[in-house]
Amino acid sequence: MRLALLFWCLTSGCVVVASDKGRRDLQYFPPKKVHGFARLNVVEEKNPMPKSNDTEWESLRRAMYVDGIVLPEDETKTTGSAPSWRNMDGINGLYVDGTSVEEGDPLFFSVILRNHMEEATMLHWHGLTPPMNEDGVPMLTSLPLESGSEILYDFSVPQRGLYWMHSHYGLQLHYGLAAPVVLQHPQSYLDWLGVQQDVLFFVADSFVRAECNFDFRLYPEVCKGKRIPDNWANYDMTVNNRSILDPAVVEVLPGSVIRLRTLHAGAIALWRISWPEELGKGEVVAVDGTDVERGVFVDSIPLANAQRMDVLLKIPVSAEKGWYEIVADRITGYYAEGTEAAERTGMILKTHGPHRGDPIQSKFEGKLKGWMDLDLDKRLKAKFPLPSKPVTREHVLRLTGEFTDDYGPQFSLNDARWYNFPGRGWVNRKEGTLTYKRIVQSNIPCEALCEKKNWRGGSRCDPEWDSVPLDECAFFKASDVPPRKNSQPLKVCDGDRVELTIVNQGSPRTGGDSHPIHMHGAHFQIVAVNGTRLEDGPMRDTAFVPRWTNLTVAFDAVNNGMWLIHCHMHFHLDQGMATTVESTPPLAQQSVTEWAPVSERMQAPGVVPVKRGQPGC
Ligand SMILES: [Cu+2]
Known part of the structure; x- marks a missing residue:
């Protein structure tokens, strides 16, 4: 294997760094040829199904989604791990089969994306670490994907776990433009976990018409001068694209161990996911697509926007009930609302017999804490933490601004608001x-x-x-x-070990809010909470930062480029709660090559790897 890896590195240009835990930390340059690809389409539903009884706003509803085609075998040049579009427990998503590929070896992420909508779009591969031009952030590192055009993404990924794709263009995530990306673990790892079945739990909330919330005066032709209040009745709460009234039903075997893979694809809400007592406690095995050390057991999962968490659950051998409800309750980031009146969605695990047909219930009815904190993050330990290395750069990112009842989210980062989309x-x-x-x-x-x-x-x-x-x-x-240039990037040098302290002191007037902060281009490690260091804290790509909390994350600046860092509550991002982490000096912008004709397909997309080592650093 070592020889094969060395040969692959010589021919394809990867960088191999041994860590002090013996892990190969790999940074891959883009593959030089296409290894078989998935073809995805971005589509807007012309006449979305009415989902609420609130007919006042139904005519404004928008719905967007990603769809895919599985190519015939002879049209792919597959290496055995090429991406494919699959139905996973009722929701379609991208599956990259790593079962027969060793951990740390590359999986190939080769995707052709075509925009069938009338407006532009751009999909971001959340948590993956591609070269920056394939990160899917329009106006920062790529062109928008205009109506009717195609683009090819072709890079390799060292990660294994649950990831996702979502629009980073305008307000499209509010309309559900997101889908799961599964980078499957090696079969030997699944066997070691004892997993017999994966169950995907893709929980989302989408807003009926985002422009017409606090921005309604900016869109008079659409909103007709009326504001759609952001009360929860104007959201669709779904799991695997189905509402609680007609939930997804997944068949499981009595006595089996399932890996429940939860992913928060929603725009605004925070979720707590729970299961019946018959299933016992769940063992956490991964967060944000990164494995954690085993031995941490939970009876529920807190999930902030864009976060993921995998837990192992044992289906009872007797399975007397025939069905088990997996429930997502909307919670808050700062005060206790309880769960009784909270919004709820969920799915059914079924062993036999019909589901009883009653509304989905939670074992925590009225008993569960209705807010979200970092207690679980403090208990988790990364299976592959960052190698020990001196910190060479520190930054502070203050979460500033506030929410006001009259004018909505007015949040900023280090007191600056920045908009990276038109x-x-x-x-x-x-x-x-x-x-x-x-x-x-x-x-x-x-x-x-x-x-x-x-x-x-x-x-x-x-x-x-x-x-x-x-x-x-x-x-x-x-x-x-048009988008503005970001005047306050967080500058780092190539090769830096960066520690970023995210300071959320709240607002003296309103108390403040909690925010899930997502960084593109790298996973970071949670290394301190309120100044208390964590040993081997979890690796994440999205950290929940409760108000009145300081959270320190560490990452290595090895994936050179310009990377967005932002709040993943989409209304907050829409209002400018974003900035960038940039190598110094700033790199010249490169645009992703437009879709090339078939004869040039093997060369696409022609992105030149960024050179390591920046002058001035
Ligand atoms: Cu926020």
């Missing part, structure tokens, strides 16, 4: 003034400042509006605005 904003159209066409991209309309109708009667809504003369308010019109 959206709408307010443009001053008064001729002959210094503020002519000054863009204020914010959901607070100018009249809010003029009327001083802000949070609890204060005199100020948003610093961005402070410099606008009151008599110019009438000249601000809702307009399309």
